Amino acid sequence: MPNNQFKKGELYSFITGKASTAIARRLQKKFNTAGLNITIEQWSVLYHLWKQEGISQQELCNATFRDKPSITRLVDNLEKLNLVKRVASEHDRRINLIYLTKQAQKLQEETMALADETLNEALETVPTDKVDICKEVLQIVYDNLK
Amino acid sequence: MPNNQFKKGELYSFITGKASTAIARRLQKKFNTAGLNITIEQWSVLYHLWKQEGISQQELCNATFRDKPSITRLVDNLEKLNLVKRVASEHDRRINLIYLTKQAQKLQEETMALADETLNEALETVPTDKVDICKEVLQIVYDNLK
DNA sequence: TTTGGATAGTTGCACAAACAACTATATGCC
DNA sequence: GGCATATAGTTGTTTGTGCAACTATCCAAA
DSSP states (O other), rough: TTOOOHHHHHHHHHTHHHHHHHHHHHHHHHHHTOOOOOOOHHHHHHHHHSSOOOHHHHHHHHHHHOOOHHHHHHHHHHHHSSSSSEEOOOOTOOEEEEOOOOHHHHHHHHHHHHHHHHHHHTTTOHHHHHHHHHHHHHHHHHHHHO | OOTTOOHHHHHHHHHTHHHHHHHHHHHHHHHHHHTTOOOOHHHHHHHHHHHOOEEEHHHHHHTTOOOOOHHHHHHHHOOOOOEEEEEOOOOOOOEEEEEEEEHHHHHHEEEHHHHHHHHHHTTTTTOOOHHHHHHHHHHHHHHHHH
16 A cells, blocks of 8 residues: 555645645734735735746746636736736737736835745744655645646 | 745745645545535535534634634534534533534545545655655644644 | 637636624633 | 623625636637
8 A cells, every 4th residue: 555654634634734824824914914915815926926027817827826717816906906917918919917016026025034934933943854855745746636 | 044945936835835725626626526515624624523523613623723703604504514513512502512414424434535545646656754754844834833 | 711719818606714893601700 | 699801603804716607819720
């Protein structure tokens, strides 16, 4: 039984992702405390736009592992907050290219620092090599199922 | 820099829990394909009730890492589906004890088999010792932040 | 050049999550 | 006993997610 290493009692955490839920909640609280009026999900979209802006909504779907309606609404809300702009592509009028506003550019440094802080709190006392193995396993899980 | 082992590019997956999202979606699809009309979140509540029924909503909050309103509504929906019953406690009238219906008892075996199957698909090609380390790290993360 | 299929994005609906504010009940202290 | 405080649960609101159905545009083949 090669991959049957889960006892029943351990199923639950893996499926429900309690660890990532805890990380996301902690980071959200840091955003709120800092007076940053954005959600973790909105931040995750900005995160990819900071790496590269001017990408389509479809590309944001792939990057964030969300479906098209989810991205439509996240972009809606980010637009309401004046953090991104939809710009119609010139060669393909089906496509919206998403650009950051100046206001969103200002958020990068502060929110990334809070994210770093959160991960350091999460991984306190965990040796580096175990973290690396954990990341590796989660990446394989994602690749196996996506 | 003891716990600074995350490069920027790796932040994202850890916070958004792409792996657990992928697992949950796969399991949800298996439920749907099997004609089982329940959500992963409802299943996670049943999961704890199969281990021990007749516990309070507050105990379900602790077990599932959800807040009270979330449990209220999950129990509402499970009651509508005739899967659980609220029974007022006799010694403390603030408390609802949650019991499984016969219909819910019948779901245990089939859904647990689908969950096992999902985890086997997720962990295909991952050696057991790495899975153990991954579980250990996620548990520490949860304990550090909860 | 038209037409049929693919792709990008939006909208409607049901379900879930987080927070705040609320009701009802219990408990501890004077 | 009576009151302050804590605890259990509910409700309202905003935001996000997944699915299905829809519109608009593009592209390729007849």
